Structures are given as structure tokens and as C-alpha cells.
Amino acid sequence: MASVFGSCPLPVLDHEQIVLGHGSGGKLTADLIDQVFLPAFKNPILEKLDDQAVLTVGGARLAFTTDSFVVTPIFFPGGDIGRLAIYGTVNDLAMSGARPLYLSAAFILEEGLRVDDLRRVVESMRIAAAEAGVALVTGDTKVVNRGKGDQIFITTTGIGVIEGRVNISADRARPGDQIILSGYIGDHGMAIMSQRENLEFEGAITSDCASLHGLVAAMLSTPPGDGSEFIHCLRDPTRGGAATTLNEIAKRAGVGMVLREQSIPVRESVRGACEVLGLDPLYVANEGKLLAVVVPERAKAVLHQMREHPLGQDAAIIGEVVAEHPGMVLMKTQIGGTRVLDVMFGEQLPRIC
Amino acid sequence: MKYLDEYRDGDVAQKIVGEMRRIQTRPWVLMEVCGGQTHAIVKNGIDHLLPEGVELVHGPGCPVCVTPLEMIDKAHAIARQPKVIFCSFGDMLRVPGSHGDLFTIKSLGGDVRVVYSPLDCLKIARANPDKQVVFFAIGFETTAPANAMLAWRAREQQVDNVSLLVSHVLVPPALEAILQSPDNRVQGFLGPGHVCAVMGYREYEPISARYRVPIVVTGFEPIDILHGTLMTLRQLEEGRAVVENQYSRVLGADGNKPAQALVSRVFEVGDRKWRGIGNIPMSGFRLREEFARQDAEKLFDVAEIATLEPEICISGQILRGIRKPHDCPAFGTLCTPQRPLGATMVSAEGACAAYYAYGRHLQPPIVACAPATVHG
Numbered sequence: 037m038a039s040v041f042g043s044c045p046l047p048v049l050d051h052e053q054i055v056l057g058h059g060s061g062g063k064l065t066a067d068l069i070d071q072v073f074l075p076a077f078k079n080p081i082l083e084k085l086d087d088q089a090v091l092t093v094g095g096a097r098l099a100f101t102t103d104s105f106v107v108t109p110i111f112f113p114g115g116d117i118g119r120l121a122i123y124g125t126v127n128d129l130a131m132s133g134a135r136p137l138y139l140s141a142a143f144i145l146e147e148g149l150r151v152d153d154l155r156r157v158v159e160s161m162r163i164a165a166a167e168a169g170v171a172l173v174t175g176d177t178k179v180v181n182r183g184k185g186d187q188i189f190i191t192t193t194g195i196g197v198i199e200g201r202v203n204i205s206a207d208r209a210r211p212g213d214q215i216i217l218s219g220y221i222g223d224h225g226m227a228i229m230s231q232r233e234n235l236e237f238e239g240a241i242t243s244d245c246a247s248l249h250g251l252v253a254a255m256l257s258t259p260p261g262d263g264s265e266f267i268h269c270l271r272d273p274t275r276g277g278a279a280t281t282l283n284e285i286a287k288r289a290g291v292g293m294v295l296r297e298q299s300i301p302v303r304e305s306v307r308g309a310c311e312v313l314g315l316d317p318l319y320v321a322n323e324g325k326l327l328a329v330v331v332p333e334r335a336k337a338v339l340h341q342m343r344e345h346p347l348g349q350d351a352a353i354i355g356e357v358v359a360e361h362p363g364m365v366l367m368k369t370q371i372g373g374t375r376v377l378d379v380m381f382g383e384q385l386p387r388i389c
Numbered sequence: 390m391k392y393l394d395e396y397r398d399g400d401v402a403q404k405i406v407g408e409m410r411r412i413q414t415r416p417w418v419l420m421e422v423c424g425g426q427t428h429a430i431v432k433n434g435i436d437h438l439l440p441e442g443v444e445l446v447h448g449p450g451c452p453v454c455v456t457p458l459e460m461i462d463k464a465h466a467i468a469r470q471p472k473v474i475f476c477s478f479g480d481m482l483r484v485p486g487s488h489g490d491l492f493t494i495k496s497l498g499g500d501v502r503v504v505y506s507p508l509d510c511l512k513i514a515r516a517n518p519d520k521q522v523v524f525f526a527i528g529f530e531t532t533a534p535a536n537a538m539l540a541w542r543a544r545e546q547q548v549d550n551v552s553l554l555v556s557h558v559l560v561p562p563a564l565e566a567i568l569q570s571p572d573n574r575v576q577g578f579l580g581p582g583h584v585c586a587v588m589g590y591r592e593y594e595p596i597s598a599r600y601r602v603p604i605v606v607t608g609f610e611p612i613d614i615l616h617g618t619l620m621t622l623r624q625l626e627e628g629r630a631v632v633e634n635q636y637s638r639v640l641g642a643d644g645n646k647p648a649q650a651l652v653s654r655v656f657e658v659g660d661r662k663w664r665g666i667g668n669i670p671m672s673g674f675r676l677r678e679e680f681a682r683q684d685a686e687k688l689f690d691v692a693e694i695a696t697l698e699p700e701i702c703i704s705g706q707i708l709r710g711i712r713k714p715h716d717c718p719a720f721g722t723l724c725t726p727q728r729p730l731g732a733t734m735v736s737a738e739g740a741c742a743a744y745y746a747y748g749r750h751l752q753p754p755i756v757a758c759a760p761a762t763v764h765g
Contacts (some may be wrong), residue, residue, distance in 0.1 A: 055492040070623075233505065268455075304390050311393065371611040372399040373434020378746060 042044070046119040048379025061321075062219070062380035063115040065198045087128040087271065090198065099134035101125060101284060102193040110157065110187055114242030117190060118157035120323060122164035123247045124274070125194040130249035131270045131326065133204045133263070134196030136168060142176040142194050146185035155284060158187060172193065199262045202256065208268035209289035212357040214335035216328040218251060218342060219350040220244070221278050222306040225320035228310040230309060243303050246324030248272060255328065258341040267338065277319040279365065280329055287363045295355035295367040295377070319380045323362045329357060396610030402438060405615040409440050416442035417618050419621050420567070420710045421579040423607050426740065431743040433611045438669055439699055440742075443622065446710035447740035449563045449666065452479050452528040454739040457662040461486040461555040462540030463691040464525050467554060468499045474517060475509050477525040479503045479534075483726070507532075507539040514551045514588065523685045526553040529560055531583040533674060534648035537655035540676060541685045552685040555676055558661055560584050561592050562672035563583065567709050568600045575710050577621040579614065580606035582636040587652075589644030593632045601630045608636040615754060655680060663734070665705030684749060704733040707740050714741040732753070 057064040072381040074082070081089045088101035091195045103124045110117040121141065141161070147152065165172055185275070223244040230241055252270060256263030273281035278300075286293050302310075302317045324347060330338050336354055341349030355367075365377040395401075421427060427447045430436055436445055449455055465486045467474035475491070482491040482503065495501040500520070504510060507524055514522040525764055528534040536553065543551040560581050580593060585606045597604045603624035615634040624630060634640065654673070659757030661673025676684045686692055706712040714720050714733065724734050726742050733739040 053493070053496045055496045058490065077537065124474050144409060236506075307390055307393075369433045370394075370397045371402050371433045371435065371438070373611075375434050 047129065052325045054153060059275075060380065061280060066379070075333055075340055078190060084205065084207075085284075088131065088132050088134070088187035088282065090132055090303055092206075099129045099132040099196040099198055100194070101128040102191065103128060104189060104191040106189050107228065108196050109231055110153070110185055110255050110329055111227075112243055113227045113240055115323070116160050116247040117188060118159075118161040119164045120245055120275035121190040121192045122161050122168060122170070123245050123323060125192040125327075126168045126170060127248045127272045127323075129194050130247075130252045131204070131272055132196075132198060133202035133252060133267070133270065134198045135253070136170045136196040136249055138173045139165065139192050139194045140174045140176075141189075141190060141194040143178070144185055144189040145179045146187050146193075147175065147179060147182040149187050149383055153279065154188065157190075164247065168249060201262065204267055204270050206269050206271065206285045206288040207290075209285050209291050209329045209357050210268065210331075211291055211302075211330045211357050212332045213268055213357040214353050215282070215293060215357065216330055216331050216335065216339055216342065217278065217300065217352055217354045218248075218326045218328070218348045219324075220301045220303045220306065221273070221312065221322055221325060222302060222317035224323040225277070226306045226309045226315075226317075228321075229313070229315075234280075235309070235313075241303070241309060244322055244324035246347055247326065247327050251326065251342065251345045254341055254345045254348070255338055258334065258338050261334075261387050266334040268329045268331065272326050275321050276380050277317070278325075278327060279318040279322060280379050282365045283363075283377065283379045285327075285329065287366055289357075290362045292363070293355055293357045293362040293365040295365065297367050297370045299352050299354045301350050318377060332356075390718050390758065393610065396564075396608075396612040397433070401612055402587050402615055405612070405619050406438055408681050409443060409619050409622055413440055413442065413622060414626060416444070416445045417576050417622060417625050418710075419575045419577045419579060419618060420446045420447060420448045421576040421607070421614065422448040422564070422581045423579075423583070423609070424454065424743075425583070426579060426581075426607065426614055427612060427740050428743050429609050429611060431746075435614055438615070439749055440619065443618065443619070445579075446713070447707065447743075448578075449567070449663070449708040450529065450560065450584075450709060451708075451733070451739045452532065452558070452703065453484060453734050454564075454763060455558055455663045455665070456481075456484070456527050456556050457697040458486060458617065459662065459694060460527075460554070463490075463686065463689075463694050464520045464554055464689050465489070465491065465494060465514070465609045466694060467685060467689050468473060468494050468501055468522050468756050469497075472520055474500045474513055474520050474522045475525070476502050476504045476507075476513065476522060476529070481525055481527065488723040497669070507535050508542065510539055510551050511542060511546070511548055514548050517577065517700055518550060520550060521688070523689075524551070524553050525557045526557065529558055529581070530588045530652075531581075531586070532643070533557055533656065534587060537652045540655045541651060543683055544680065549682070552683050552688050553676065554685040555656075555674065556661075557656065557674035559658070559672050559674070559682045560576070561596060562669050563663070563666075564593075564604075565600075566666065566669050566672075568596070568602065570711075572711055573709075575602070577603040577625055578605070579617045579635075580604045580605055580632070582608045582639065585634075585636070585644060586725060587645050587648050588636060588638070589642050589649075590632050591642055597630055597632050603630050603633070605633045605635050606640070639740075657726050663708075664670060665708050704741070714744040 058068050088099045091098045105117050107117050126136045227241045227243040269285050271281045338384045342351040367377050491501045501744050510524045590606050593604045603621050605617045605620045656674035657677050658671050659675045660670050662668050703717050734741040
């Protein structure tokens, strides 16, 4: 590079320290994993880079995952950090087709946090865990000095069991497969942002945070036959949004994807808020949605099954897997053009005008 | 969504493109002036819909892109200071100066905040009386009224710890600089809709007449852009060169008079450096002398910072419409939004960044997608 840009005073940003973009779930996060974590911990299970590890222990197949939650504000329309901490981990387990069983929770509390607020968070975790049918069986608590945390950070770890022959993984997407989205995208990210920035939009936006294991179970039991035969991939598009998740699947499976913009469900209020703020709903976080890659001949049946479930009422087929342009996601735009949906490279930034 | 879907209708788009095909007799080169228009064109794939021989080149209207490196370095010097809260529009945070970007400064302990409205700075200043709140006031005529309002209110309400680092630029002098360039290719302009919503479009009439070039003030939705393109083509094919208004649902000839009055009370026109283009006489706003106490450049003693622009980056030629992003050997390889080498790769509105974000560095042959069997 020096030979081409030797005299160029513009720096190439190698980020000698962590910046917020490293936590965005986009390219910077992927770089950090590739350059720092993978070289240290490399093993065949980790290298799959799914949202959960699948372990075989004494004949049983277990799904195992962990996630940290650092959201501000801790209470937001439609949920709170406690509910997120349960659902997030339960959903990561569910995306392997596992039945979630046990969770651990570790709390980092900032000096000065109101005990009432902690109680509220814990109560909401209790309700969420009961709903998801999981037991919180171990935990830990630490307190840090005021200013060294942000009220409350929660890490949850979960174990679930994968029954039967279920084999769901990002690398199983095949050309011809249909891509199903379980409902409206962008609700969670825009709810948080409008609360954080004190923005008021017509028709309040609430977080979609929900436990998806029930919806997954319903999908796996789509009659007739065995769900593991026809559901190839499941992912919940959290940080980085639907576009980033689909890119991950396309790259892992070595396939291309073509989406139809008009088929993608986005609420009017979320679309409006995104238009105003210069954001793209395809890159906004969700906490109660899933993307499924399903064999073409069963896609309609799975879609039907999803729509019978309260969390899948607005499910839609949004595109398909193709053999062309492996690793790349294209979208047919409403106006009739085509664009590439790339991975987000850092944080989504509001545009100036 | 009402007022949006009407302007994104594929059938209407096809009709407009059909009309372009019907009237077009030869190739034409048009420039869309605004970064917001460039963004919409690439995001929606509008350039792929145009008839062959109708070329859109991307103009200088991205405020982040044309803010000179020197000004970015001044901003960073201020933002690094301990008693400062540095406020900015979001996409300025990733713009690299000579030593990192505002994200880096934030990660090293600088207090850098994204604001949606300049007036938010007043609230922040009242809540932090021991800090100086500095707003990075950049942009074209579009952002000038809101930025002027911050200076005005700060003075009026005696909020003494608010100041502005001003790097405001004006569209008409930039259009003249493009038209006067010996290698100019541009034959017609899609004029800047939001700039004209503030300023009106009378000041474009002498430019259109002097250089015999059609200027059609155009909006930002796909149908707006196609319609503006058609109107410009019509003028070219008919041998006319006047200012027309495609964006009449938003603006009239005179613009927003109260906004103009406020802007001229706070700002005066002066010379301004443009990133990638250089100095253009009388092409920007600066704070009037009465607002010296709100002028961060004076408060922080950064006037001496001078930075040379890179010689290799072709962003200057891209901003003038002479070359396209993928003409640059570094585009999408050495130069990406993650590691930008030039201004046009930095902002979402920059031509290079728009090309990159919508995958033009890896655009494969387009494959057809089978129609949906079930609609959502």
C-alpha cells in the first residue's frame, strides 16, 4: 500500500483501540473475531461460527451458547434488559432447533443502581424464563464503582437439547431454497433509538423482544414429515439486522441470495422513523424475529404453520437462495432496480440531510 | 406508505423511462448535484433503469465529502480537549483526519456526541455549564438555517458555552467551478431540491443563461429523479436551457424567506476551501463579526492548522463529475468505507461510499428472481 499511497496523509484506520463499531455485529466485529479470538481459541466447534455450539455428550446432542446484554436505556417500550437477557440466549439455542433447558445469569451492577430497578429487571427475567420453560440454575453478582459500568450488564449462558435428527446450520442453505422472515423487521432497534434520543413518532414503536423457541417447535412439526429434512437454516437477525444475517448465511453456505424489497415486512412507523433518521431497516436490530431457509417444495407449508403461531402471523417469503454470485445478497428494489445488500461495516450513522 | 410509495412505483418509472427513450436522439451527460440524490440513485438502482446514452455523473453536493481535511483536523484538535463536548451530525464521525477519526477520539476519552438538531447543543450546554459545547456546523444552504439558529439562540439566550466550528459551502459557485473547468462533460443539471427549498432557485437562472445549460431543480425519491432527468433531457433535445422546478410540491422560486433572513443575519459569504476541489472564491458562509463569541475557530486558536490534501485520491475529479468511483484503482480494494482514503468514500452520501454500500465493487450479472408464490 505504501507504494501506491506513499504520500497520502489520510490514515488507514487500523484502530489501535476498541471503538463502538467493534460491537455493532458488522464487519468490525467480524474482524475482531477473526484477528483476536479465533486464532487463540481455534477448534472445529468454534469455527462453525453459528450462534450456538452443538456438542455431543454421552450420546445426547446439546446446544450451548452465551450472550451479554448492555442496552441503554434498561427499560424501553416493549421490554427491558432482563427480558432481553433471557430471550436472547433462549433464541440462540432455539436457532439450532434445540429445546432450551437451563440458563445461568451473571450480573455486573454499577454502584448507585436502585435496588427497585434491579428487582424490576429480575422479576421480568423470572416471567420470561417461565414463559420460555427454562430454569435459571446458577449465577453470579459483581459490583463496580460508579462510572465504571452503565447501571446493569447481564450475561446469560444457556443449554438446550437437540432431539431427533434435527440438523440446522447456516452452511446448509442450497440453491432453490426459499427465505422466510417471521414478521416485521426493525421494531426493536427503532424502539430503543426513539427512547434513547427522545424521538416521538406517530404510533409508538415497541420492541419485538420475544422467545422464539415455540415458533421454532411449530415450524419443526410442520406436517407431514420431519422438520429437520426441510428446514436448512434458522437465524435470529439481532445486531446488524436482517441484511447482515443473510450475508452470514450466504457466505457460510457458499450460495447467493435474491430478495424482493416489496415482500419484506416493515411497519409503517418503523419505515417512517428510518426515513426520518436516514437509517435502513434491513440493518436495524430485531429481538423476536427469525429468518428461515427452507426447501422450496415445503416453503408454503412452513409459512402456513408459522402464520398459525402468534409470533409468525406476519411471516413472508422474502426471496430465494441461488447458485449465482456466491456469498452475496442482492435485492430487487421497489422501483425495479437491483442493489447489493452488503454487511454493515460499523455502526449505522444518521446522515446529515 | 403515503407520500413515499407513490414516488417509488415501478410502473410509473417504466413509463418515464419509455418517454426518455422516445425523445432521446443522442447521448447526454447529466449531473445530479446533491449527495442525497446520488444515494437514492444507487440505492434504488435508478442508473440501471436509464436508457443507454443517458449518463448521470455525481456532483459535489455531499457536505461531508467537501469539508476540507484541514477543517476536520481542526475539529479533531478541538474534540480532543478535556473541557469540550464536541457535537456533530452522525456521518461526520467516521471521516478520517490526519490522525484518526472522531470515533477514535471518543474511544480515547473525548466527549463526542451525535445530535440530530443543532439546537440540541443548547440543552447540552445548559446541562454542562463547566464545558464548552462545540457544534461542527457543516453543510450546504440546507443546513445553514438550523445552524444559524443555534448561533442566534446561543447569543440571544446568553448561553455562553456554545460555539460553532463553521465550514459551510454554497452550491451556485460550485456549479460555476464545474462549468468553467476545461474538462467539463456536464450538459445539464438535476438541481439541489433541498438547497432550493431554503434559497429558492432564482440564483440559478443567470448560471443557466450564461453557460446555456438546463437546470431542473429535482427531489430525492426515485420517481422525482427519473422525472427530473426526463425534464432535463427534454430541454436538451429541444435546445432549451432554462431553470425548471420538478420539486414543486416542496418549493417555489423564492424559497423560504424567514430562513434566508436568519442565515444572512448570522452568516456572511466568504471564500471557502472544498475538499478535492480547492479554494473557490465566495463559495461559503462564515460567522459574522457580531458572532465572534460563538466562533470556535477563534475561541480555540486552531486557525493555524493547515493540512495538505492527498495527491493520489481522485475524489476531486469525482466531485466534479469527470470520473466515476470505479475508475479509481483503489476503489473497493484499498479504499473502503471501513478504511477510507478519500472524502467521497466517507459519507453515506459520497459517491464512492454510495457505490460501495450498494455493492458496485462486486456487482455481478443480475439474475432473475422467480415471482413469490405467497405474498406477505
